[in-house]
Structures are given as structure tokens and as C-alpha cells.
Amino acid sequence: MLSRVADSLYWTSRYLERAEHTARLIDINMGLMLDRSRLSAEGRWQRVLAAVGATQSVWTREAEPSTEPGEWVGVSALVHALCFDTAKATSITSCITAARENARQIRDEISTEQWQRLNGLFHEIRRLRTAQPSERNLAEFLPTIIDGVHLFQGVTDTTLSHGEGWHFLRVGRYLERAWSVTTLLDLYQREVFRDDGMSDAGEYLEWVGLLRVCTAFEAFCRVHTAELTHERVLDFLLLNADFPHSVRYAADALQDALAAIQQQTRTQHGGELMRVAGRLKATLGYGQIGEILAQGPARYLRHILEQCREIHNLIYAVYIQYSVETALAV
Amino acid sequence: MNTAPLQGTHEHPLLRDYFMDTAFDEMFDGDGAIRPHYAALFHELTTLPPEEIRRRKQSADASFLMQGITFTVYGRDEGTERIFPYDLIPRIVTGDEWARIERGLTQRITALNLFLHDVYHDQKILEQGVVPRDVVYTCQQFRRQMRGLRVPRNVYVAIAGTDLLRLRSGEFVVLEDNLRVPSGVSYMLTNRRIMKRTLPSLFRDYGVRPIDHYPQALLATLRSLAPEGRPEPTVVVLTPGVYNSAYFEHTWLARQMGVELVEGRDLVIHDNVVYMRTTAGLKRVDVIYRRVDDDFIDPLAFRPDSILGAAGLFNAYRAGNVTLANAFGTGVADDKALYAYVPAIIRYYLDEDPILNNVETWLLTDAKQRAHVAANLDKLVVKAVGESGGYGMLVGPQSSELEREEFRRRIEANPRNYIAQPTLNFSRSPCLLEDGSIGPRHVDLRPYILFGDKVTIVPGGLTRVALRQGSLVVNSSQGGGSKDTWVLGA
Secondary structure: OEHHHHHHHHHHHHHHHHHHHHHHHHHHHHHHHOOOOOOOHHHHHHHHHHHOOOOHHHHOOOOOOOOOOOOOOOHHHHHHHHHHOOOOOOOHHHHHHHHHHHHHHOOOOOOHHHHHHHHHHHHHHHHHOOOOOOHHHHHHHHHHHHHHHHHHHHHHHHHOOOOHHHHHHHHHHHHHHHHHHHHHHHHHHHHOOOOOOOOOHHHHHHHHHHHHHOOOHHHHHHHHOOOOOHHHHHHHHHHOOOOOOOHHHHHHHHHHHHHHHHHHHOOOOOHHHHHHHHHHHHHHHOOOHHHHHHHOHHHHHHHHHHHHHHHHHHHHHHHHOOOHHHHHOO | OOOEEOOOOOOOHHHOOOEEOOOOEOOEOOOOOEOHHHHHHHHHHHHOOHHHHHHHHHHHHHHHHHHOOEEEEOOOOOOEEEEOOEEEEEEEEOHHHHHHHHHHHHHHHHHHHHHHHHHOOOOHHHHOOOOOHHHHHOOOOOOHHHOOOOOHHHOOOOEEEEEEEEOOOOOEEEEEEEOOOOOOHHHHHHHHHHHHHHOHHHHHHHOEOOOOOHHHHHHHHHHHOOOOOOOOOOEEEEOOOOOOOOHHHHHHHHHHHOOEEEOHHHEEEEOOEEEEEEOOEEEEOOEEEEOOOHHHHOOOOOOOOOOOOOOOHHHHHHOOOOEEEOOOOHHHHOOOOHHHHHHHHHHHHHOOOOOOEEOOOEEOOOHHHHHHHHHOHHHEEEEEOOOOOOOOEEEHHHOOHHHHHHHHHHHHHOHHHEEEEEOOOOOEEEEEOOOOOEEEEEEOEEOEEEEOOOEEEOOOOEEEEEOOOOOOOOOHHHOEEEEEEEEEOO
8 A cells, every 4th residue: 555545544534533532522511611610611621722732822812912911712712713713723624624635635545435424524514614603503513523423434444445544544543542532631630630539519520521522421330330430530531441432442453453554564664663552552451540540640641642652653654754765675 | 601400301309400511410411311320329319208318318427426527627716626528429430430540540659659769869850851850849848858768669659649530521630649648538438338328229239349448458558668677567657646637537547457546755766766655665666657747747857846746757767767658758749830740750750641631730930821820810720839628729710809819919929839720610420418409519539549569549539529519629628528439340
């Protein structure tokens, strides 16, 4: 497979995963805002911004020349921008556009059904995209994104050969998922998790929110009942082996897809990538929540993020942007 | 122009608007009688209920849409994709007519390849004054980088698509040779596929000669041109990318041949060897069917601002490590001014008379011819020598005084850049019109010629139709469409 094609497949699915994640993040936090909570509106949305990797300065209103810092733009303008602003690379519209653009470059490598789903989603967004923020508009927009991405994934699994290209799509999806869930856990553990293990109603709401962002509330309850503790939430989202939005599950799937690619390409330069993907899988597979909490979850989570970044860099070095000298020196 | 309604015994409501004039009609002869090879088709069309015809037309349109057979129009909204309009009524060429076309095209491509080899080596034809030196050297497509360079089998033009017209007398003539990156062959083949589904029994009864082996023939041609010592050559199709108007065709051809479709950025040149970048490492490339113009193919050798090509490709080519089809610099042989010399070129190299004639052409660098053209602009067609696709041309009888004045000015400013030809009243073929009736529209014919270890011309071609009544421009970018071309057994 051409490296360019692999690259486009990888980013198509990363962007789609990101769009879906952002849509759910906005949806849940809009709901949580209706309840009273310890968090101010500003604090909540700063966290959302941090979770999608946006720097705050970009999202505050341009400061007057004399006054600093810039004024907080207000929730509805911010949400509108997160959904629709094409000038912001992290907005949902930008993600879908980028996914479609990547897929369009390799129109021939994906199935017609996949293209139709993605293209349809893109045109649907253009229809819903309006200049003025409105609640009705959002109520239609966010489910459209989530459903659209789910449909794309379903169609991908049933219409595309499960060969190298399909595995690259999986790599993109699960690497993005591991990254975004870990980032989210990192933000929550700083603010919401407290040491006493007891929780008040406000905190309870935040945990439910976190689980819902990861579509994990029902699955969590089935394992732990609705009795939420920060330890259990962290354990479930980080280390559960069966739940598809847990970091461990994503790492397993990622390692599996990379191993399949390695086997198909038989490249001789894939050893280091295999090692790093295997290490991430082992870190999570053999992780133990008590230990993690004792040593400080922040460090552990940061370590996971570093490994994700390393895997991304190695995918590029092995399959996509390798130097001619490396490739020829066998 | 005198036009008369169709006379004779075929007073069918579908033909109520059918007219004839001095132009050759593909279906009816001068007396309004049906040509024998159109009889069965005519019968089918006039006996099928109109709803049935409409239904088949709709199902054919839907097939095109579903397959995403589109082209991009330049100069409009970026990336406007349109379906190539398609006409349901096939154009039929008899076995005898085809035999002559085939011999004529073989002769022409052979002579033009000899000419290119000569121009880039000994230049005997220039020394002997058969073709003036300045015509070659003032041609923008002349590549001095190609001087003295050997190409495999001395084949410069491996893929050509020559445009033919049929004159009043019924004779086929050559309008232009497309020797750089001719397009449209995917339409020829998809038209055929859809036609087989639309009029299956008629198709079978006619004994139409098959064209479906074109992709294999193309692949065999490309492989036969591989550099020496590469017995199992890797062939790729090089596309400028997704925004190119013929991108559909590039992907289609790659898929039909079962080879990779690459862009310039997929290619890496190291030690004058071309590789493509794959997930399994670098893979050596031996033959490139390139659909990128000379100018853009290598920023080191040609236009430095090009991002469509691959740096170093020309050096790898010069080193003989990769074959490009077509070769660089073939444009010198399809320059519209050089075109006037092709009959002389055929006589010079082959010592034969041309089987297919040229259209009369005035060269505007000649003062006498220029004066004639300037005085008769309203009767002539003026074309820019380097343009294609129907861009940059003036159709005299359909132009305004303002447009003619503009062209007079342009010709004076740069006479080498233009040629003039008579406005040809070329042949018309019956077409299914919007309102469901049948009317005559002008058509041309572009057969596709392959030249590798031998010349292969699949029996057929792209018949392009000027769908607007009275229009003489058949290019898809100018509102043209196409129809299937049936070549009958001899």
C-alpha cells in the first residue's frame, strides 16, 4: 500500500474519532450546566477546551489594545465555535472536513458505502451550519455527528476488506481514543477526584458526566452498580479489558492492528514500533489501580500520553515518512 | 446554411424535427434513405415505445451517476463535478470504413514517431527543408533536453488519441493528433458497458467488435517499453491528483490495469532510480504512464514551481532507469502549426501517400496566408496552437465582430501562436434529444492508438457530440457529450 494512502486512512479515522468525542463532550457538558455545580461555567468550558487540546487564548474574545487579558466569550458563542468554526482546527466541522478531505484523496481505496456515509455527513453539516448560535440547531447537530461517525464505522467494518487499509483505519481510531480518554482522565483527576473517597451530589454529577462522555455509564453500572467512587471510575475507564472506550481496550486494539500491519508489510524496520505498542498494552494490561493511585495518577497518565505520542511518531517513521537511506539500507 | 426537413418515407413522429443539409448524415444518405448499417437500429428506435426509451435513458443516467463518472470543469466554482452527458443512440462505423481508419492511423503514428526520433537526433528532415527549422524551434513543446536521448524501442508516442471528422463526401480526415496526454478512453469503455445493458439484443445482433481489452492492451504496451533488464516491470499511473479534470479516468485506468495510481509525492528518486513509497518500504518503478504534462513533471528539469511531479525524475529517465509514456517533448509533433506538415512527414519517412488527409490549414506566420485569414475571419476557425479542450478558439460564423477584432489583434501580436482552418460542416449523427425526439447533432471520432512492440488500435473510439443544436464544439468542457461507437465486423 502506498504510504500516502495509509497516511490518509489513518487521519480519516483519527479525525472522525475526534469529532465524535468532541460532540459528546459538548453534549454532556451542556446538560451538566443545567444543574447547579461547584464548577463555574467558565471553569467547565475551560476544561472542555483543554480536553480537545485547544489553547484558551484562541477562544477568548480579542482583547482591546489597553485591557488584558481577553474577555471570556460566553458559553453559547464558545459552543457554537467548537461546533462550527472552520477557522479553528479543533472544531467539529473542521474535523469532519479534514476527514472527508483525506478520504477524498483516496476515494478509490475505501468502499463506495464508506464514501457515501462520510460525504453525506459532510453535506449534512453544511446544511446545519448557521451564522447564529441556536439551541435547536445544536440539538440536531450533535446527534448527527455521533450517529454519522457510528454509521461510518459500521459500514467500514462490513464493506471494506479487513486488510492493511482497514487496519490503518483502526490504528487511527484507537490511537485517538486512547489519547483523548487519557487526556480527559488527567483533567478530571486534577479537579474532581479527591482523596477522601466520599462524594457529594455535585461531584457525583461530574463523574456521571465523565462516564457519559466515554459512553461508559451503563457499562460501568453493570460492573460496579451506580456506586461511584473515583477509584472505580478511574479503574474502569483506564483498565477495563472489555469496554471499548477504556484506554486499555484501545491500547489492545491498537497493538493488534499494528501487529497485523507488520505481518502484512513484513517491513524490517517495525521492531521498535512493535516494542512500544506492546509496552503500552502491557502497561495497561498489568496496571493495578491501587498502585497507580499510590504513585500518583498524574504521572501514570502522562506516561500513557507520552507512549501514544511515541507510537504516532514511529508509525510515521516506519510506514509513512521514512528516509530513503533507512529504507534502502537493508 | 440551407436546412431542410428530412424527406422520404420515414415520417415517424420521433423524427419530426430531423433536418438535413450539406453535412454528411451518419444515418441517412443524401436522398433521405436509411444507410443499410443503420436499418436495424432505426427499426429498434422507432418501434420501442417512447416510455421505454425514456426508461432506458434514465437507467443509463443512473448508472453513470452511481459509478461517479464525472469530470471537473475549470474556470467555474472550484471542483465543480459534472456527469459527462451521454447519448443513447450509438454511432455505427462499418468494417470497411474502420479498416481504412486503422491503416491511416497506423501510418500516421509510425511516421510521427519517426519524426520525433529524427527531430531529437539527426534532424535530417530539418536539414532537407521538408519541415522548416523555425516551426520546430519556436514550438513551446520542443524539449531540447531530449536531444540525443535514446528512448526504449524509439517509441516516443505510446498512447495517442487522434481526432477525426467526417466531411461532406463521407471521407474521414484528421483534425488533430493528441500526442501528449489524450483523455477520454474511460468514457469509451464505460459507454460501452452501459450500452450493452441498455440495448442488449440489438448489440448482439449487430456483431459489434469488442473493445473491452483496451486496459490489457495498454498494460502490455507499457510493459513492452520497460527499461532493459527489467523482465517483470512495475507499471504505475501518475496523476496530478484529485483536482484534475480527468482524475476519474486515472483511477479507473489504474484499477482496470491492476497497477498503483501514484502522485508525484509518492515517488522518490535515489541514485537515478525511481521508487514509490509504500508501507512495506520503497518499491522500484519501471514504467510510468504519466498523465501529468511535461512542464509539471520534474521541478528540477522543467517548471521549478511545480508540486505535481517528482524532483529528479528527468535524470532517472535520462539514465534509462525508468520509461515514461508518453516521452517528453512529444508535443512538438501535435503542435497545430506542425500539423500542416504531417502529410509531408508521412511521405518523407514512409514514402507513402497519407491514407487519412488533413484539414486545410493556414499558417499565420506567412504574411499572405495571414492577410487571407484576417479578411475571412467570419468564415474560419482560429485555434491557439498550444491549447486543447476547446479553450482559446474562435468559431468565425458564430462569433461577434468584437470577438473577431480581439482575435485579429491577438494574431498580429503573436502569429506563431495561431492557425486557421475552414469552418467544417462535419458529419451529424442522430441523437436522443431532451424532449424525447431524435435529431441530428455534429459528432467527431477519437480512436485510441497504442504503440509499443506493435501498434494496437481497439476497434472503436470516443464519439463526441456537440449536444447544442448547430454547435460545432464537441469538447466536454464546452457542453459536449459522448456516445458509444460500434465498429462492425468486416
